[in-house]
Amino acid sequence: MTRILLLTLLHPLPENPARGAFVADRVRLLREMGYEVKVVNTLPRMLKIHEQRRSTMQGVAKAPRQFEFEEQPVLTIRYTAFPDHPFPSWTSASIKRQAKRVENWLGDWRPDLVSVHTLWPAAVLAQKLASLYSVPCIATAHGHDIEVGLSANYSSRIIQLIKSVQQLVVVSDKLAEREPNSVVIPCHVEVPEKLQRPIEKWQGRWRRGELEVLFPANSKRPEKDHYLALQTCRELETRGWRVKIGDLPNVPRNIVHDRMHACDIALITSRRESGPLVAREAIACGLPVVSVDIGDMKGWLPPHCIAKERTPEALADAVEAVLKSEETIQLPIIFEKEHTSRELEKLFTRILKKS
Template identity: 50%
Template sequence: YIAYTDHPYPWLTARSIRNRRRSIEKWLGDWRPERIIAHTLWPVGELARSLSKRWKVPWTGVVHGHDVDVGLTHSTTGKRIRSLMESANSMVFVSERLRTTAESAEVQTKKAYTIPCHSEMDEEWARPMKKWNGRWRRESIDILFPADPRRPEKNHYLALQAGEILERRGWIVGMTTLKQQPRSIVWDRMIVADVTLITSQRESGPLVARESILCGTPVVSTNVGDVATYLPKEFVIDNPTPEALANACEAALEKDWQRSPVTLPQRVSSKMVSQQWSSLLQGLEEEE
């Protein structure tokens, strides 16, 4: 939140981020890119646009969620994010929902593409999904809440309520949360978890759901992002209540995942996403 200019002590503003141009040029030396890709819009998109004009090269902006879901309607950054999306030579949205949301807000992009984030797991952490073994409602279970509990949109309280219901039924529930850990630690925690529980109010993926599956851990989630396209219906909760989430967690523990494994869609594979980006950049280069 300190990145917003209405914060009492903002340390990132449009002007301050643009003023980093010279430090970027000093760091790059004599090398200059043929294209700039901004992994997000606010605030680094301001720098990308400024460098694009300075170096006379095109730039592409990428939207992962917050820029559209929150920033586009924000009283301070909304106009700037709209301006960034409309001035970029091309925009990439990681989900079709984000793209249609921007279009419904009448954002006039020059070129728009939908390319998801890829999901791939190193062999060290990749595991097949398998059924939980233990004494029913008598043993300890580890539930992974794969987000920073301080972020309100992640709805940590709802996860705690679901855990409380499970404890009333006899389970000894441990709940692990994630903050700013390296990916290797995140994957370690996914491997040891019995269930990954996602209670978010909004997501573009979420990537942690796919990664959890690749680590061999079943996922229970609210109906956000694209989880409904690959998770079994009983584990995607449309009207999330603590009771419904607790029931789904027990169903995930009970299910024989070796007989009915979850298969992620081909469109999120590293190979497919790489091909999409290559096609996008080659196509833009040919147009120029």
């Protein structure tokens, strides 16, 4: 049985089960494929009050040194970093010092492969451990490292990490355009079969009925642009609709799927996305999606689901077009679990043969 040591900056925490759910999906899939996986969650040192800077940081300050997720142990290691990483050398040295603790935790267990999700700074430790055990290292970038990190003051560190790993994996064709030597393996859609629904034609009263809109993100995250979603709902109200809008704060996956079943449409207004995965989950749950032109949406969503401009009026037009439409929306095969499994198997086989 191949052993994989997986490091990640993002992973569900006891106080924040929504954090890094897509990484937990990948770990679960690897175990279903027969791999033995151990998970190390790299987290910055911070005070509870600092969690308020970003909603995604909820639960980080008090995360235990070790905890169980889905009956499997997860090791938490800490590194020192300042906001926006003004001293990348300090951060790099801090996280490298945690290699010994990981080694002690693993004991006699030795990995055949190190996999890291997110590059900075988790991949610094991943590279150190891969060198320690003389095994290959694969890095998966989910968006932020490439879309934001390559323009940040620590961009040279990210470029160095990309060059040093045996293979860079990205989750969308959009990211692959910026990193031509990467391999594209999208995050698969993890919606239980019993919760999957076909998209049905809307049956309410046109421009008079009630419309339940789901903003499928935490409204406190500035890059999700909740204000544009609110403006769109106001525009719909001027056309006669009675609109209710709700967001998805840091809640467990089952509640996310319940909300998707209860709403009429999902509205995505993000300024930056590599996917987004939540749009695929919405379609799987039978919830139609309207979005700005972001991430890989144009590659698989029908044209009438994409707003022609990034304005409330264009988004409202798209909402009404989707409500009128009888077109069936199906997820491409590349988002299915079986496709992801095959691609991962091919990648691991190739990398391990070289080592």
